[in-house]
Amino acid sequence: MYTSVSLSEQAERGSQAHHRGHFSFHSSSSLFHLISSLSTYEAHFLTLQLWNMSEKSNIAQLPLAALFGAGVAVLIDRFVIQRTSPSKRKSTPPHPHWKPSQAQPPPFKPKWHDIDSESLPSSVLYPLMITAVVPRPIALLSTTNSSGVGNLAPYSYFNVVAHDPPHVVIGCCTSNLRPHGKKDSLYNILDTGEFVVNIISEWFAEAANHCCGNFEYGENEMQLSGLTPLSSTKVQPPRVAESAVHLECRLVHTYEVKNSNRNDTTTTTTIVIGKVVMIHIAEDISARSPSGKIIVDSEKLLPISRLGGNTYGRTREMFDLPRPDRTATATGDGTGNTMIYTSSAT
Ligand SMILES: Cc1cc2nc3c(=O)[nH]c(=O)nc-3n(C[C@H](O)[C@H](O)[C@H](O)COP(=O)(O)O)c2cc1C
Numbered sequence: 610m611y612t613s614v615s616l617s618e619q620a621e622r623g624s625q626a627h628h629r630g631h632f633s634f635h636s637s638s639s640l641f642h643l644i645s646s647l648s649t650y651e652a653h654f655l656t657l658q659l660w661n662m663s664e665k666s667n668i669a670q671l672p673l674a675a676l677f678g679a680g681v682a683v684l685i686d687r688f689v690i691q692r693t694s695p696s697k698r699k700s701t702p703p704h705p706h707w708k709p710s711q712a713q714p715p716p717f718k719p720k721w722h723d724i725d726s727e728s729l730p731s732s733v734l735y736p737l738m739i740t741a742v743v744p745r746p747i748a749l750l751s752t753t754n755s756s757g758v759g760n761l762a763p764y765s766y767f768n769v770v771a772h773d774p775p776h777v778v779i780g781c782c783t784s785n786l787r788p789h790g791k792k793d794s795l796y797n798i799l800d801t802g803e804f805v806v807n808i809i810s811e812w813f814a815e816a817a818n819h820c821c822g823n824f825e826y827g828e829n830e831m832q833l834s835g836l837t838p839l840s841s842t843k844v845q846p847p848r849v850a851e852s853a854v855h856l857e858c859r860l861v862h863t864y865e866v867k868n869s870n871r872n873d874t875t876t877t878t879t880i881v882i883g884k885v886v887m888i889h890i891a892e893d894i895s896a897r898s899p900s901g902k903i904i905v906d907s908e909k910l911l912p913i914s915r916l917g918g919n920t921y922g923r924t925r926e927m928f929d930l931p932r933p934d935r936t937a938t939a940t941g942d943g944t945g946n947t948m949i950y951t952s953s954a955t
Contacts, residue, residue: 612872640679642803656680657695702928709933726871731877733887736917739765744914748779749807749817751831751838751846752797759838759847761820763809765915775885777806777858778865782878786823793826795879798877802860803844804883807852811911811923816851818921843887853894854905858883 644652659677707713726734739745748767752760766780781795783799789796792832798804809817813836818831831838831849836845841857848855866878914922 639868640675641682644676644679644683652680652683687844690896699924700926700928702930727798731868736786739915740917744924745916746838747817747913747915748777748808748818749809749852750779750794750847751805751807751849752794752801752803753846754797754800756847758827759829759831760797760826761834761849762792762794762838763817763821764794767806769885770901771884775856776861777883777885778857779806779881779883780878781881783876787826789826791879794825795881797846798860798881798883799863801845803846804858804860804881805841805846805848806842806856806858806885808854808856808910809913810851811851813849813851814913814921823947826888841887842889848889853891853910855889856885857887857889858885 637710642788644655656677659673659680662673663677712870729737746767747763747766748762748764749761754760761904764779764781766782768778770776770778779793781798783790784792785792787796794804816834816836819834820836822830822833824830830836831847837850839850839855841848841855843856844859848857860881861884862881862882864882865876866880867874867876890903890905894906894909896903896904907924910924912924914924916922938941
């Protein structure tokens with residue numbers, strides 16, 4: 610599943626990252642972050658290569674010594690710290706000593722762009738909205754048409770909007786690039802009434818992203834990206850084996866978004882509402898709530914989100930804030946967070 614990466618490729622990645630201003634080779638923490646962005650196999654491979662080089666020359670005199678040190682640190686972090694302390698990514702809230710009614714001033718001046726969205730064209734609204742509402746979760750949507758031909762594509766106009774029974778919502782923008790005017794996922798959902806939401810994790814981000822290519826209808830992105838199909842239980846479209854959470858869904862409703870204020874009756878987006886009829890969670894990524902209910906372990910899921918443009922976000926650092934009216938004393942578990950798992954809480 611992992612590809613081995615040569616030292617020259619690593620160096621190229623490093624220089625690209627340097628060019629983007631994300632890392633500086635002069636700082637050990639940025640080297641750590643650079644190597645952290647590699648898979649465990651790649652980090653292991655790189656560190657071993659550097660160790661082999663040290664046997665042939667005096668690595669202490671090479672700038673690569675710092676890279677080797679960062680590689681060792683990443684491997685210790687992955688194999689020792691992260692495995693022995695599952696809550697390593699939980700950090701303190703931004704203002705741990707904040708008290709109710711205490712001011713929390715924003716870091717910007719009170720001067721606003723007041724934008725009448727009803728007067729703006731799509732080309733202006735799109736970059737604005739996808740940068741304003743962030744981070745968005747991403748559904749990797751698996752669909753098939755009635756002849757069984759598969760399709761896979763990422764959608765970040767996506768969320769869970771009800772849990773009893775669970776419902777999800779997806780926004781499929783109209784595409785003039787498709788012969789039938791609809792994106793392939795929407796075409797298939799309308800054809801069969803079924804789809805599977807696969808949650809994307811860091812470990813297959815690149816393959817999932819590959820599925821957004823404008824491929825011909827009938828070309829299966831599952832094969833093109835190298836992802837692995839896994840049979841679903843109640844619906845025809847397959848799940849993605851690399852994904853740790855799958856939601857098998859049936860279509861319940863569509864709503865066509867039109868720009869009537871511009872006297873335009875064409876559909877710009879079709880909002881799909883689906884009922885989740887089957888849930889699959891990889892056992893290794895699951896956990897138990899304090900009251901023993903099955904949940905997904907956010908720290909193990911490593912979910913990615915969509916920000917603006919081509920930018921994705923990692924979900925690496927979390928913090929807990931108890932609800933003001935639901936204290937640790939009230940729930941009795943000592944964490945103050947138990948109540949989020951009750952049926953009425955959202
Ligand atoms: C992370 C990500 C999120 C996306 N979200 C959406 C979305 O919510 N709605 C949409 O219409 N297109 C979205 N796209 C673009 C589609 O994935 C792209 O148009 C794709 O070709 C659609 O594939 P399909 O025609 O096979 O359904 C997104 C692309 C990426 C990379």
